[in-house]
Amino acid sequence: MIKVKRGEQLFEFMQSVLSYLVPPIAAIFLFAIFLFVVSLFTVLGISLFTDPIPDKHLYRLCWSLRNSQEEREDLDAGVQRKRLGPNFFLSGEPQNCLLKALDVWCGLEPKKSPKVAPEEVTVRTVSGPISEEAECSDVAEGTEHSDTSERPYWRKVANISGFLLIVITVVCHIFYY
DSSP: OOOOOTTOOOOHHHHHHHHHHHHHHHHHHHHHHHHHHHHHHHHHHOOOOOOOOOGGGGTSSGGTTTTOOOOOOOOOOHHHHHHOOOTHHHHSSSSSHHHHHHHHHOOOOOOOOOOOGGGGGGOOOOOOOOOHHHHHOOOOBBBOOOOOOOHHOOOHHHHHHHHHHHHHHHEEEEEEO
């Protein structure tokens, strides 16, 4: 039980407690609204004053180009080579610990290329002219990529599972709310 002084009511006590709790909550809420507005104008300003990224860098990275069969070009490869010099990536390692720390902080650490597993190496016999696809391919000679296209059966399984999860979530929300 809450002990109150003579003549003081419970409502007055609750109001005095709320007077200590509400100002910090209101300040955080207002700060979140001014921070949202600043972030909104920053994003809009940057997107309006910079050129859009060409589609050749966005193949299979955004929703509208997800099924494109075109080869994607790396957007940052030319920028990093210009910034760090043409011979930086040939050495494989940064020259000092400051550049190593910068690479780790920015996620620019050099990654070794994946090795081809022995079972993926196949010998191709060419019995005719080489197609343009084979000439322009970034796959090393003698290797093949596995098919990464989506199969209709598993697409349906994933769609049905997603739909069931949404239905269960809505039913639980209605039941427990």
